[in-house]
Amino acid sequence: MADKKSDTGPTIEELQAQIEALQKALDEARAAASPASEDFAANAEAVAERMQEGLQDLQKQIDAHPVPSALFAFGIGFLIGRLIAR
Known part of the structure; x- marks a missing residue:
């Protein structure tokens, strides 16, 4: 009769090595993503600050010139x- 081959699959050591390699790759990916997420957070904060400053400037202009601001708002709304309506 033919000899049967015993194919038990990967050994525990091989599986542990694969897990360690995956953990290392995950740690490297996290390290690479961290600076990018910090840059994104910094840019988002800068944009929020500029928007807040722009809104404050707009409020000052409206307070300084209320009638032309109201007419301008009416004209834009009308357009x-x-x-x-079309």
């Missing part, structure tokens, strides 16, 4: 209404 948007005409565009939507």
